[in-house]
Amino acid sequence: MTATIKDVAKKAGVGLGTVSRVLNNHPSVSEETKKKVLEAIKELDYNPNAIARSLKIKSTNSIGVMIPDISSAFYSDIVRGIEDIANKYKYNIILLNTDLKREKEKEALITLKEKKVDGILFISNTINDKLKKDFRKINIPVVLIATKDKNEEFHSVTIDNEEAAYKATEYLIKLGHNKIAMLAGKNDDPNAGIPRIEGYKRALTENKIAVREDYIFHGDYKFKSGFQNMLKIIKLKDKPSAIFAASDTMAVGAASCAMQHGFKIPDDFSLIGFDGIELAQYFYPPITTIKQPRYEMGAKGMEKLLKLIQGEEIEKGEVLEFELVERSSCKLKGD
Structure with a gap:
């Protein structure tokens, strides 16, 4: 008699x-358990039918990845x-590029639903109520990367x-x-914009430094907004001595602008970025960053x-460690 999975x-x-x-070959099984199962398969000469197994579990062995901007250096390592x-x-x-556009x-x-993917990875954009409703409607496991929904439903x-x-x-x-200025994201973005602005303000307040709204410049994390906002900073009568940019790409834009107008990094402006992309590492001077x-x-x-695809119960939110990487774009004030 032919052995069965039972x-x-x-x-x-x-x-x-x-x-x-x-x-x-799922990663959730311990080596000890895997060994027991494989030994049983060998002893019973069990030969699973791969096609039948796929039909039974309705698996296509495909994953949909929704990414905001395939050309962005930030997302390459995630992918x-x-x-x-x-x-x-x-x-x-x-892989599907969404350009941060809801439509x-x-x-x-x-x-992705038509292609019957087994699961979806959604990267970076803000999770609003409409998107959460769409996630529920398609009834496919979803994991969010570099973003989270307000109530941590996903x-x-x-x-x-x-x-x-x-x-x-x-x-x-x-x-x-x-005197520290910030090149921030959008002030209505609960994913990265608001939290990074709040972290900046909290550090100032706890160190008894007044928060100056005229030192906060909003952008879209891209080179152009860093460049354009730096133009505003160098025109200030009361210039900051340091700048925190909420993305490395904005930091590079700001540094390029400053140097084109005769300023030096870090002599005139100390500068720290955020993300840890290679562009910041190989820019001159190399930019200090949150990696x-x-x-x-x-x-x-x-x-x-x-x-999730296998139906396992796992923790909802996983928060990973970041790293502050010191380079040449910051120096002691007065040196």
Whole structure:
């Protein structure tokens, strides 16, 4: 008589779901359990039909990845982390660029549902009520990367943006700066904009430095907004001695503008960025930054999604550690 998956489960002393996860090489199974199942499969000469198994669990072994801007240096390492874990477990990636536009996000969700993806990774954009409703409607497991929804209904992988901004601003304060401007994101963005502004303000307040609204300049994290806002800063009569930029790309834009107008970094302006992209590392002078663990965010997000697909209970929000990387764009005030 031909052995069945039930026979394997009984022999190994595990449930049917565990055998299924071993057959699909899922990361959630311990090495000890995997060994028991594989030994049972060998002893019983069990030969699963891959096609039948795929039909039974209705799996396409494909994952949809919704990314705001495929050309952005920030997202490349996140996608690399996703891809490496996906390849390891034989999943295909469908990458869709949304340009942070709600209509394109809606179209992307329709496309992914039609392609019957097993799960979706949504990267970076703010999660509003309409998008949450769309997520529920398609009834496909979703994990958020570099963003989270307000009530944490969905699983996510992020950093503590407020604390990271606090540490960046505190670093400048410890160097003796008390006139610190911020190149911020949007003040209605609960994902990264507001938390980073709040972290900046908290660091100033706790160090008894007045928060000056005329030192906060809003942008879209891109080079052009960093450049244009730096034009405003260099025209100020009471110029800051240091600047915290909420993205490395804005920091590079600001530095380029300053140097084109005869100012020096860090002699005239100390400058710290945010993200840890290569552009900041190889710019001259190399820019001090808050480094986000972007590869790890992608890898962790993919691992979390695979567990959701298998019906496992896992923690909702995972907050990863960031790192302050010191380079040449900051110096002690007065040196």
